[in-house]
Amino acid sequence: MSIRRVKAAIKKFNKFLITSHINSEADAIGSQVAMAFLLKKLGKVAVMLDDSPVPSLLQFIKGTEEISKEMPHDFDYQAVIILDSPDLTRIGRVNEYIKKDAVIINIDHHISNINFGKFNWVEPELSSTGEMIYDLFKAFKMKINLDEAIVLYAAIMTDTGSFRYSNTSSKTHRIAAELIDIGVLPYEMHTKIYETSSVQDTNLLGEALQTMKLTEDGKIAWLWVTKEMLKKTKASLEGTEGIINFARSIDGVEIAILFRETGTEDRVKVSFRSKGKVDVNKLAAAFNGGGHPSASGCTVLGKMEDVEKKVLDRTKEMAK
Known part of the structure; x- marks a missing residue:
């Protein structure tokens, strides 16, 4: 399924629950926050809910403070966006809040993804789910600001092992260059995520x-x-x-x-x-x-x- 059907689904609904896999890392966290930023720019309502807490090394990133471990009592979502997770078992106890008839939008780059959603956009050849959310920004013709660039860069940088792994493509580098042009500081990002050890x-x-x-x-x-x-x-x-x-x-x-x-x-x-x-x-x-x-x-x-x-x-x- 192409990005176009996912884009159409996002246009159709107004209230979204966003989640990712347990023991979340920077691609899971970054893609969630970037997705929430995008939805809010589109005039939608988005709540991020995870089974696991945000790792302390990522808490410097704006938007991560909005990721909750508890479902708001008064939030009645219309669709669920599940990011960077190959199947529903990987989202942990968030499953308890997924209605049986829920509209699930599955966005992922894992080759092991089982296409569990109503709308499935799976791109194993891409470096990260963060790269896919970048593509969504472009599909909606939305300009990326610095806060959005930072979370996207964190997602892409970490899932490529600082651009060392074989999933790094020329496109990945072009995206990184654009995010740096927006204002991301690569040295600062690398230091905060990889070189801040106790x-x-x-x-x-x-x-x-x-x-x-x-x-x-x-x-x-x-x-x-x-x-x-x-x-x-x-x-x-x-x-x-x-x-x-x-x-x-x-x-x-x-x-x-x-x-x-x-x-x-x-x-x-x-x-x-x-x-x-x-x-x-x-x-x-x-x-x-x-x-x-x-x-x-x-x-x-x-x-x-x-x-x-x-x-x-x-x-x-x-x-x-």
């Missing part, structure tokens, strides 16, 4: 790096973050973001894996990163997860050691 989170990184192992051929690297490590370092869950990239950056490594114990007993969150030769979206899908060919994740039931063995066995098979 001592506790840095100590956690040190603990995690000590657990790192590699296969004999050096193509797969993996590491752990346990609940005990989080307790010892007093680090935040946000502090685990980016740890996997240290394993991915090792020369010769094709697949990096981070195993992280969750607050729930016998449940391990697994993140995958690839340099491009192996599609880790397929790897995550084998464990009911998903994402992108170069970055994906899943949650696996079991103790850390058992999950590690199970995931590594499957990874080695796919890496042959």
